Amino acid sequence: MATSTVENYLKAILHLAEDEAATISVGSIAKNLTVTPGTVSAMMKHLSDEKLVDYVPRRSVALTAKGKRQALQVVRRHRLIETFLVQVMGLDWAEVHEEAEVLEHVVSGRLLARMDEMLGYPRYDPHGDPIPNENGEYADPGDLQPLAEVTSGRFRLLRVDDSDSDLLDWLQSHQLLPGREYEIISRDSIAGVMEILVPKNRSHIQIGEKAASRILVEPVL
Amino acid sequence: MATSTVENYLKAILHLAEDEAATISVGSIAKNLTVTPGTVSAMMKHLSDEKLVDYVPRRSVALTAKGKRQALQVVRRHRLIETFLVQVMGLDWAEVHEEAEVLEHVVSGRLLARMDEMLGYPRYDPHGDPIPNENGEYADPGDLQPLAEVTSGRFRLLRVDDSDSDLLDWLQSHQLLPGREYEIISRDSIAGVMEILVPKNRSHIQIGEKAASRILVEPVL
DNA sequence: AATATTATCTTGACTTCTCAAGATAAAAAA
DNA sequence: TTTTTTATCTTGAGAAGTCAAGATAATATT
Incomplete structure (x- = not known):
């Protein structure tokens, strides 16, 4: 099992990759996670050993299939949790991001499945972000x-x-x-x-x- | 804020203290948390520095008022979460202990308050254990x-x-x-x-x- | 009291994640 | 091309929590 820290790195890289605008550099990851570039370098080496990213020092960073799969599961957990907190628990949509940021690393599969079920297998979270399914597939977001x-x-x-x-x-x-x-x-x-x-x-x-x-x-x- | 580890030590000491049968020795805490006695010694020194326990090496361990207060809050979180998982989420009462064991360290006050509210401020969890209120007070458990x-x-x-x-x-x-x-x-x-x-x-x-x-x-x- | 047993403590080492600071490579400017 | 700037990497060190193993104290036994 990946640590919370590793999950956050994977998620950050996925988001940078989805964001056409941004390039995935060590520096951009560092900025995203507010750590120093040196810390990211060390972590990239580690993630590379774990076969979660393809890392060519000074050249490029990219998620492997394995890394992307894990990153999508974290995103799935995050968005499902946000949806649950808003729909079921009646929290304000402005305050659920922070909560989900920590819960996404600790909810069990059982609990997550139950949330999904209670929510009727939603495909979008309260902010309109698509929720990956168990295979890491997004619903077609249409043309936004x-x-x-x-x-x-x-x-x-x-x-x-x-x-x-x-x-x-x-x-x-x-x-x-x-x-x-x-x-x-x-x-x-x-x-x-x-x-x-x-x-x-x-x-x-x-x-x-x-x-x-x-x-x-x-x-x- | 106390780390999860510290919270677990406080909870363990509280439980040993409530359990008339058991004495609070370094060894008993070690057994309870399945760590080695040496690890507990080091932690007692740390908790003592933090004024969470009164620790006399080789003699005694006891929670300070501050330590007890924090321990009771952890217990409160644990039991409220268990109750929520069973009552609201429909999980099996046999499986919620494990879930609560990790969630108790991460739920925000806001989320906890919302659970409490949704449950109607319960005084006992699904196993019949009393839930401390926000001031750390238990309902009278009667004579069991x-x-x-x-x-x-x-x-x-x-x-x-x-x-x-x-x-x-x-x-x-x-x-x-x-x-x-x-x-x-x-x-x-x-x-x-x-x-x-x-x-x-x-x-x-x-x-x-x-x-x-x-x-x-x-x-x- | 002398010895054996058990409980506790201390020390050194390991893991994971982090930063600071100096080294190196790549890109931009001159 | 040479110099400057920027990005990245490496190394050393620190914090938190853990264990193993040896040292010490307390308790039991003889």
Whole structure:
């Protein structure tokens, strides 16, 4: 069994790999986990010995099939736990990330299976992130684009960055939740602000570009 | 914050202290935690530095007020978690001890409070063990005695040793559960076997002395 | 009291993860 | 190409928890 630390490294590498933007360098992993590059170097050597990553010093880092499988299981545990904490235990979606960050390393398979069952085998967590199944397969996330890149019309909110709890709090207080539909009223690209309509209560909300870039949506005809 | 290891030492010492039978020696703690006596010596020195135990080398070990407070909080977490796993998640009472053993060190106060609330602030866990409240106070456990020491008549089963999952499985399969009443039909002290009646299904069950000593009951008139 | 047994303690060593600091290689600038 | 900057690697050291083995103290036995 991998230690919590090893699981966190695998998860970090997986996330960097999924993030087209970022390259997987020792430095990027170090920044992600807030440890020093030297610490990462040592750990890469270790993970390489364990056949969890393909590591060519000074050149590249990549998960092996084995490493990716384990990383996906950690992600699965994390998201299933978050979903459970929100749906079953009624915790606020802004506060479950931290909890899941520690629980993901300790819940037993039995307990996890029970959560999954109680939740009806969900495919997305409360933030809209897909939950890998037991074989590490994601449901097709559809074609998402950042709200910041949508110019006009209606859209369905599908996914938000779960790591910023202030953003999550703000979204919730304005009824901006995954699964629901909204409409762009106006957009000022110079000022970097867009205004959207919340049909439910007919309120208008202003969103800046930075926040809008962290909200993934799908256009609706 | 105390580490998991430290919490386990405090819990072990508390349990030995509550167990009239056992003396709190370095050796007994070592046996309880399955580590070597030398390891315990080192840890006692450490806990003493932290003012969690009063430790006189080669003489005595006792929890300080601070140590006892922390130990009771660990016990509280453990039992609340067990109760949650059984009541809310529907896990088998025989399997929750292991789960709780690890979760007790990582659940946040927030999550614990939510469990407590969902359960309606229970005072006993599924095995009948009392759950300390937030101030570390137990509900009065009443006057319990081991079933092995009851000679005849009716009794209410109140509490069972939660550390032996085989015993728990057996109890459950025979409908012997905390809170319910049963009656002693006969008793053979030479053979060390007693026979009891389960009113619910009128079945008769034979119990040996060893198992009966781990079941705490209260006589019913 | 002398000896044997048992309990406890101390020391040295190992594991896992971490950082600091200096060494080295690669990339960018001159 | 030479120099500077940046990224990465290596080494040494520390914290936490553990065991093995030898030292010491306390208790039992004779």
